[in-house]
Amino acid sequence: MSTRFSEEQLNAFVDGELAAAEREEVLAASSSDPEIAQRLCALRAGKDLLRHAYDRNVLPAPRRAPRGRSRWTHALAAGVLLAFGIVVGAQLQRVPLPATMTLSGWASHFFVAQPGRILVHLDHADPEHMEAALDLVGAYLEKNGSAHVEVVVNNRGLDMLRADRTPFAGRIAELEYRYDNVVFIACERAIARFEQEGEQVTILPQAVRTRNAIAHIAERVQGGWTYIKV
Amino acid sequence: MLWFVSPQRRELARRIESNRARVFRVAYAWCHDAALADDLTQDALSRGLDSLDQLRDEERLVGWLLSILHRCWIDHLRGRRDCESEEALAELPSDEPGPEAHAEARETVRQVRLAVEALPLGQRQVITLVDLEELSYADVADILGIPIGTVMSRLCRARGALRALLEPARGENLLLRRVK
Numbered sequence: 341m342s343t344r345f346s347e348e349q350l351n352a353f354v355d356g357e358l359a360a361a362e363r364e365e366v367l368a369a370s371s372s373d374p375e376i377a378q379r380l381c382a383l384r385a386g387k388d389l390l391r392h393a394y395d396r397n398v399l400p401a402p403r404r405a406p407r408g409r410s411r412w413t414h415a416l417a418a419g420v421l422l423a424f425g426i427v428v429g430a431q432l433q434r435v436p437l438p439a440t441m442t443l444s445g446w447a448s449h450f451f452v453a454q455p456g457r458i459l460v461h462l463d464h465a466d467p468e469h470m471e472a473a474l475d476l477v478g479a480y481l482e483k484n485g486s487a488h489v490e491v492v493v494n495n496r497g498l499d500m501l502r503a504d505r506t507p508f509a510g511r512i513a514e515l516e517y518r519y520d521n522v523v524f525i526a527c528e529r530a531i532a533r534f535e536q537e538g539e540q541v542t543i544l545p546q547a548v549r550t551r552n553a554i555a556h557i558a559e560r561v562q563g564g565w566t567y568i569k570v
Numbered sequence: 571m572l573w574f575v576s577p578q579r580r581e582l583a584r585r586i587e588s589n590r591a592r593v594f595r596v597a598y599a600w601c602h603d604a605a606l607a608d609d610l611t612q613d614a615l616s617r618g619l620d621s622l623d624q625l626r627d628e629e630r631l632v633g634w635l636l637s638i639l640h641r642c643w644i645d646h647l648r649g650r651r652d653c654e655s656e657e658a659l660a661e662l663p664s665d666e667p668g669p670e671a672h673a674e675a676r677e678t679v680r681q682v683r684l685a686v687e688a689l690p691l692g693q694r695q696v697i698t699l700v701d702l703e704e705l706s707y708a709d710v711a712d713i714l715g716i717p718i719g720t721v722m723s724r725l726c727r728a729r730g731a732l733r734a735l736l737e738p739a740r741g742e743n744l745l746l747r748r749v750k
Contacts, residue, residue: 347726348722348723348726355707355725390682390697391702394683394702396591398676398679400604402594516720520724545717547717548716563648
């Protein structure tokens with residue numbers, strides 16, 4: 341069995357994502373090694389199949405007709421109506437709520453509990469706490485693999501996602517690989533602050549960034565996520 | 571507020587509308603529900619129109635619309651608890667293909683779509699963006715807000731899973747047979 345190229349490399353090859361030199365290598369190997377050629381064939385065939393399954397000819401057509409009038413025409417009309425209303429007097433009917441959001445819908449939007457969504461927050465660099473956070477995430481996802489979990493770090497907690505400092509790079513990579521819905525998030529403000537202080541900050545490749553961790557957490561909590569501070 | 575609509579803006583609005591079928595196809599591949607895909611598409615295009623000011627590079631209009639679609643989809647999943655789990659989504663009815671497809675093709679289409687439905691959401695999104703929209707890994711990473719490494723690993727797993735799901739059902743040579 342040929343293990344010269346990883347599955348990811350062969351995928352990148354059929355997607356045209358390899359650099360020229362690497363592409364040449366795969367190409368050369370595929371002409372001499374039937375197994376590689378076969379793997380590439382299977383990958384291309386898979387792409388064809390998928391495209392076929394969602395071909396325009398077998399897809400339901402979008403039903404809704406295009407809007408006759410654009411959004412700003414409506415805005416304009418609304419503006420004119422509003423001006424008219426102000427001129428006519430104060431005792432006009434109440435402006436109706438947008439049809440898509442009734443008041444009760446709006447309220448339940450904020451109070452609905454969503455146990456499948458947890459956010460774990462770490463803001464200091466204690467390795468024991470980092471480990472506890474990862475244990476928690478791992479245990480939770482093991483029970484509930486489709487849950488959405490975010491691990492957000494700021495201040496010195498950033499160390500957990502710093503390639504140059506974290507003791508847990510391997511565990512983080514493994515969690516990220518095993519579960520689609522776990523996201524490690526580093527605070528950009530914290531990164532900027534440490535960089536200003538002259539540190540060279542390298543973030544793990546599995547991590548994404550958020551502009552402001554606190555704002556992000558606030559948004560999640562408002563969206564019904566369960567918040568856990570480690 | 572908007573008393574004056576510039577020709578450039580009107581042209582962009584037209585281009586947004588002209589991408590409806592394309593956005594719809596991606597939405598449909600994600601949710602497998604024609605009515606929902608319609609709503610998501612409508613929502614994404616409207617949001618796009620409302621936030622045209624945020625479009626930095628007109629050349630990237632499609633990627634930008636798809637990233638808005640992604641947010642609409644996430645919002646939808648958050649807002650509807652009954653649709654929240656992958657299992658629930660996998661049970662959404664898939665539409666039958668149009669009459670122009672003959673029976674055998676219809677069967678293939680059905681099987682592929684069923685296999686796609688069985689993928690976890692994240693994998694489904696990545697593989698449809700790469701294979702249907704033929705976007706680069708970097709663009710997909712941008713649209714979904716995930717690292718490129720995650721795009722690659724999800725893609726790998728998605729294709730592996732599709733292969734495993736489709737091969738036993740369709741006879742082991744099906745995939746090879748389809749290659750020209």
